[in-house]
Amino acid sequence: xxxxxxxxxxxxxxxxxxxxxxxxxxxxxxxxxxxxxxxxxxxxxxxxxxxxxxxxxxxxxxxxxxxxxxxxxxxxxxxxxxxxxxxxxxxxxxxxxxxxxxxxxxxxxxxxxxxxxxxxxxxxxxxxxxxxxxxxxxxxxxxxxxxxxxxxxxxxxxxxxxxxxxxxxxxxxxxxxxxxxxxxxxxxxxxxxxxxxxxxxxxxxxxxxxxxxxxxxxxxxxxxxxxxxxxxxxxxxxxxxxxxxxxxxxxxxxxxxxxxxxxxxxxxxxxxxxxxxxxxxxxxxxxxxxxxxxxxxxxxxxxxxxxxxxxxxxxxxxxxxxxxxxxxxxxxxxxxxxxxxxxxxxxxxx
Amino acid sequence: xxxxxxxxxxxxxxxxxxxxxxxxxxxxxxxxxxxxxxxxxxxxxxxxxxxxxxxxxxxxxxxxxxxxxxxxxxxxxxxxxxxxxxxxxxxxxxxxxxxxxxxxxxxxxxxxxxxxxxxxxxxxxxxxxxxxxxxxxxxxxxxxxxxxxxxxxxxxxxxxxxxxxxxxxxxxxxxxxxxxxxxxxxxxxxxxxxxxxxxxxxxxxxxxxxxxxxxxxxxxxxxxxxxxxxxxxxxxxxxxxxxxxxxxxxxxxxxxxxxxxxxxxxxxxxxxxxxxxxxxxxxxxxxxxxxxxxxxxxxxxxxxxxxxxxxxxxxxxxxxxxxxxxxxxxxxxxxxxxxxxxxxxxxxxx
Numbered sequence: 001x002x003x004x005x006x007x008x009x010x011x012x013x014x015x016x017x018x019x020x021x022x023x024x025x026x027x028x029x030x031x032x033x034x035x036x037x038x039x040x041x042x043x044x045x046x047x048x049x050x051x052x053x054x055x056x057x058x059x060x061x062x063x064x065x066x067x068x069x070x071x072x073x074x075x076x077x078x079x080x081x082x083x084x085x086x087x088x089x090x091x092x093x094x095x096x097x098x099x100x101x102x103x104x105x106x107x108x109x110x111x112x113x114x115x116x117x118x119x120x121x122x123x124x125x126x127x128x129x130x131x132x133x134x135x136x137x138x139x140x141x142x143x144x145x146x147x148x149x150x151x152x153x154x155x156x157x158x159x160x161x162x163x164x165x166x167x168x169x170x171x172x173x174x175x176x177x178x179x180x181x182x183x184x185x186x187x188x189x190x191x192x193x194x195x196x197x198x199x200x201x202x203x204x205x206x207x208x209x210x211x212x213x214x215x216x217x218x219x220x221x222x223x224x225x226x227x228x229x230x231x232x233x234x235x236x237x238x239x240x241x242x243x244x245x246x247x248x249x250x251x252x253x254x255x256x257x258x259x260x261x262x263x264x265x266x267x268x269x270x271x272x273x274x275x276x277x278x279x280x281x282x283x284x285x286x287x288x289x290x291x292x293x294x295x296x297x298x299x300x301x302x303x304x305x306x307x308x309x310x311x312x313x314x315x316x317x318x319x320x321x322x323x324x325x326x327x328x329x330x331x332x333x334x335x336x337x338x339x340x341x342x343x344x345x346x347x348x349x350x
Numbered sequence: 351x352x353x354x355x356x357x358x359x360x361x362x363x364x365x366x367x368x369x370x371x372x373x374x375x376x377x378x379x380x381x382x383x384x385x386x387x388x389x390x391x392x393x394x395x396x397x398x399x400x401x402x403x404x405x406x407x408x409x410x411x412x413x414x415x416x417x418x419x420x421x422x423x424x425x426x427x428x429x430x431x432x433x434x435x436x437x438x439x440x441x442x443x444x445x446x447x448x449x450x451x452x453x454x455x456x457x458x459x460x461x462x463x464x465x466x467x468x469x470x471x472x473x474x475x476x477x478x479x480x481x482x483x484x485x486x487x488x489x490x491x492x493x494x495x496x497x498x499x500x501x502x503x504x505x506x507x508x509x510x511x512x513x514x515x516x517x518x519x520x521x522x523x524x525x526x527x528x529x530x531x532x533x534x535x536x537x538x539x540x541x542x543x544x545x546x547x548x549x550x551x552x553x554x555x556x557x558x559x560x561x562x563x564x565x566x567x568x569x570x571x572x573x574x575x576x577x578x579x580x581x582x583x584x585x586x587x588x589x590x591x592x593x594x595x596x597x598x599x600x601x602x603x604x605x606x607x608x609x610x611x612x613x614x615x616x617x618x619x620x621x622x623x624x625x626x627x628x629x630x631x632x633x634x635x636x637x638x639x640x641x642x643x644x645x646x647x648x649x650x651x652x653x654x655x656x657x658x659x660x661x662x663x664x665x666x667x668x669x670x671x672x673x674x675x676x677x678x679x680x681x682x683x684x685x686x687x688x689x690x691x692x693x694x695x696x697x698x699x700x
Contacts, residue, residue: 098610098611102611107634109587252627261448270629274626277625277627278624279620282617284643286457286642288638288639289639291629291636291637
């Protein structure tokens with residue numbers, strides 16, 4: 001059982017290929033998950049291609065991991081064999097800094113351990129992700145997934161779900177608020193579902209006329225096609241909150257001008273280059289531009305429980321691991337509604 | 351009494367020159383103030399030179415106006431002849447929009463009436479400012495100035511004071527907070543005095559080594575010379591709040607990186623060009639970049655009362671109106687500690 005199968009990028013020039021690697025020997029506080037599904041996040045592509053710099057190979061990507069508990073360490077109390085379980089973007093942190101003490105492990109000042117392309121807290125053992133048949137993870141970073149949730153469609157909650165849930169909660173989006181969701185992709189479609197469930201009046205802001213119908217199907221109350229400046233003008237100074245999920249370059253000032261007095265816009269996408277921000281756009285309404293990064297473990301569990309209660313999952317297209325390189329190509333073109341999820345049973349065909 | 355004396359820019363190519371103009375006949379709700387002092391704000395220069403576009407001439411600048419009440423309309427209840435009184439950046443607003451109903455007249459959605467280079471609410475009568483011997487203003491836009499405050503040094507409170515007070519209050523700066531004040535000029539030196547009075551641990555962030563001593567004299571607890579990247583590094587992720595008063599181009603991301611988790615940076619200066627903002631700098635600590643614009647009339651009165659209680663005024667250099675063009679030149683070079691204030695008695699020598 002120490003040999004695990006996965007798909008890994010061997011170097012930035014190579015596509016993902018079958019790969020066998022050692023997995024960590026489970027300790028007393030570890031949970032071993034047999035991975036059934038893993039979501040495909042755009043950040044997987046950035047890291048495989050080393051677009052953010054500092055990528056380490058071989059790399060097994062994947063941080064939207066769901067499956068069943070196969071084995072537990074002797075000290076594990078909250079999971080038992082057979083439980084559905086998940087792992088998101090974090091597998092460890094220092095546990096002792098200002099951020100960790102606020103249960104905001106994603107901001108750990110000593111550096112959290114990312115699920116892959118990162119190091120364990122010893123700062124030397126590489127971590128490997130979810131395009132694999134197993135993962136060994138500390139109990140405290142292992143998430144419970146309600147049996148009410150369809151496992152394949154729940155996988156993207158571990159990153160796309162928490163990334164959108166956390167800012168909506170932190171900035172208290174609720175009934176009666178007019179909320180804009182910029183971009184209707186993996187993150188955006190979760191933002192729509194979550195904001196609608198919180199009672200907000202949700203408006204999708206998209207560059208694509210073609211997404212109007214689907215936005216409405218997902219629950220949006222209105223759609224602005226941002227290429228049409230008269231549509232933007234019609235909604236000027238009217239939004240309480242805007243969640244901007246777009247990582248391509250785009251005009252932040254046109255979006256800021258949609259906010260009412262004291263309105264807030266939060267970035268969760270990361271464009272390659274800094275974006276020009278007009279001081280006038282902020283000052284002219286005491287507006288806020290902020291950023292948000294995934295969420296801590298406690299809040300991720302809260303989000304999963306919330307989604308189970310409100311029957312919220314991702315719209316997914318299930319693929320075998322053998323299609324991963326083609327899936328990356330389609331994601332780059334925006335050709336997915338709305339998240340690819342790998343069925344890990346397909347690894348048996350390695 | 352209908353003829354008023356002032357100094358006006360006749361066109362953007364001309365310096366300020368002596369000028370006689372009609373003043374409004376006082377109505378029942380009006381207060382006539384005999385102006386004793388008027389502060390010189392950098393925005394006066396921008397507007398005289400039409401650097402923001404849309405300037406209208408002849409223009410009598412000045413929106414840091416203090417003096418004594420000379421005459422009151424029949425319905426005026428809260429002022430009597432002889433009272434010290436002031437006028438800031440606003441002289442009217444619609445009184446009936448979402449912003450006005452929140453007493454945030456500076457964001458009036460129908461457009462506030464600026465004290466000069468603007469129109470009354472009829473949208474056709476030009477307003478003229480404080481480089482003059484009189485101003486006629488609605489009682490509800492006329493501010494009370496405590497006799498405890500030295501009138502000449504209180505003038506800059508009407509713009510520099512409220513511009514810095516409002517964000518410090520709105521974002522709840524208080525005891526124990528580490529607060530950065532970026533730029534030590536007219537706004538910055540008020541920011542230091544106010545933040546210190548609120549109990550914050552105040553750090554001035556300046557490009558000028560030479561301002562260190564003066565920052566300490568004004569009450570700052572520490573100074574960062576931002577050209578020294580090791581000084582910035584030493585304070586990384588440590589500030590609760592930063593008030594950025596600089597209107598020259600500068601690196602916002604280096605400042606954002608000084609904020610701790612959930613830290614907030616507020617712009618009150620308006621650089622000519624949009625500034626590049628890195629999404630990483632915001633996302634990496636759920637940081638906020640916001641803007642703030644002067645303050646409403648109610649808050650301006652609260653600020654004046656607060657300053658009287660805490661004995662806070664501006665550091666001023668008093669000049670005769672005849673020196674105004676030279677003063678502008680010196681302000682452009684940053685050669686003033688920290689605000690020029692015109693002694694309007696000098697107008698008698700017109």
